Structure formats: structure tokens, C-alpha cells
Amino acid sequence: MKKLIIFFCGTLALTACGNGIEKKANEKLTVARAAYERGDYEEAKTQIDSIKILYPKAFEARKAGQELMLDVELKAQQKILAYLDSALQSKQEAFDAIKDKYTLEKDAEYQQVGNYIWPTQAIEKNLHRSFLRFQVNEQGIMSMTSIYCGASNIHHVGVKVTTPDGSFAETPTSKDSYETTDMNEKIEKADYKLGEDGSVIEFLNLNKDKNIRVEFVGDRKYTTTMTSADRQAVAGVYELAQILSAMQQIKKEQEDANLKIGFINKKKERKALEEATEK
Numbered sequence: 001m002k003k004l005i006i007f008f009c010g011t012l013a014l015t016a017c018g019n020g021i022e023k024k025a026n027e028k029l030t031v032a033r034a035a036y037e038r039g040d041y042e043e044a045k046t047q048i049d050s051i052k053i054l055y056p057k058a059f060e061a062r063k064a065g066q067e068l069m070l071d072v073e074l075k076a077q078q079k080i081l082a083y084l085d086s087a088l089q090s091k092q093e094a095f096d097a098i099k100d101k102y103t104l105e106k107d108a109e110y111q112q113v114g115n116y117i118w119p120t121q122a123i124e125k126n127l128h129r130s131f132l133r134f135q136v137n138e139q140g141i142m143s144m145t146s147i148y149c150g151a152s153n154i155h156h157v158g159v160k161v162t163t164p165d166g167s168f169a170e171t172p173t174s175k176d177s178y179e180t181t182d183m184n185e186k187i188e189k190a191d192y193k194l195g196e197d198g199s200v201i202e203f204l205n206l207n208k209d210k211n212i213r214v215e216f217v218g219d220r221k222y223t224t225t226m227t228s229a230d231r232q233a234v235a236g237v238y239e240l241a242q243i244l245s246a247m248q249q250i251k252k253e254q255e256d257a258n259l260k261i262g263f264i265n266k267k268k269e270r271k272a273l274e275e276a277t278e279k
Contacts, residue, residue, distance in 0.1 A: 140245030
């Protein structure tokens, strides 16, 4: 009889303890729901996660928390998507405002992605001239081409640019260089992508109002000075590249958000199906 009483009291204690845990967990759940309702999704996630950590045996509260978490994550992604839509619209407006300043070089038959250039740097306007040419493709990838024209080859694969105060930047060896001859004129070209150019493009953009010496580096060196039109070209193309690359990044983030929303909705559908089956 004594053992039965002890067992009964122990059962009551465990039940009371279990009820207490569930009550505390539900208090966290209430706070999470309130945060969700006011749009504070990070706070809602924090409260739901704390239930799992602090009250691992509060099974009913944890289950309800998991269901709420799906709603929280869905709303959070929808909020992100709305922000991205607004950001993309803003960048599109910025692009539309300046795009007519540029020339789009694109062969519809052979090219899926064209390149924007500054009009003064069109090839046909710069024959027989050694200079730096700048372009950005429609996906926001900017690059620079060093073009050398002369009576003999210098086999250049890089360039160094220097301002009057001695500050300079220099490209690494180009990964894409080529040479040709046209009517005894030696023509050499080397390409450098933004981010793989030794910061030369950014250096030129920052110093666009200064006289800049350009040194073609190869078996022999050739030096020239950037014209004001070429300095204007790097600044203009760099501005466009920032807008286009930002648009591409936003589109990628939009795609990620939509994938997450699709994944969450599928989980919600599976849970609804499981609950209907249980009933």
C-alpha cells in the first residue's frame, strides 16, 4: 500500500512537472506569435528556437512552434522579395536614365550578350591608336582591353597606370591576349576583367580627373597618356557596370527567395496532408 501511494505521488509530481514545462513553453509560443503578428520575424524565430532548446519535452508546444515557424519563414521571404522587387525597380530606373549615353555592340546572330561601350571608344573611331578600351556586358561584367598599335611588336601582356604624384596600379599578366598584323601594322590586345585587373579599373575611375600615364608592359615597354575622352569612358562605363551588376545580384537573390518560398509551401502542403490522413 505504501509503495502504491509513493508511485501515485510520483506520477502526480511528474504530471505537474510536465504541465509546468508545457505551460512555460506555451508562454514562449505566445511571445513568438505576437512577434509574428507585428512582423518581427527574427524575434519570432528566436522564441520558437528557444522552446526546442529550453523545453525539449514540451512536445505539443514544439509541434505548434514548428508549424508557426513555417508561417514565419514564409512571411520573412515574402518581405525580402518585396524589398528586392523595389530595389530592382530603382536600379532599372537608374539604368533607363543613363543607358542612352552608351553604344550597345551586339551581333544578334552570334551574340546572346552584348557589350556597352562609351561612344568615343568605338573601334572604327580609334584605328591605329594605342589606348585602353572599356566595356561592360549586359550582365554587368566589366572589362578593360589594352590595345597597342605600332610598327613592331612589343608582345605586351599587361599595363601599368601612373598619376602625376607617382601613385600607380598594375595589372597581372593577362589571361587573354592576342596579336595580329594589318598592312604591316602590328596590333596587340590584352583583356582584363574587373576584379582580376590588379584594381587598375578602379584606380582609373578614382583618378579620372588627373593626367594618367599608361605603360604597356611586355618584351619592350611603350608609354602613352590617356586622353580626357578615355578617362571619361572609364568613369562612364564603371558607373554603368555598378548598376548592371547590382541588378544581376538582385535577380539572383529574387530567385533564391522564390525557391525558398516554394520549398516552404511544399512543406506546409505535406504537413496538411499528414494531418488530414491522421484524422
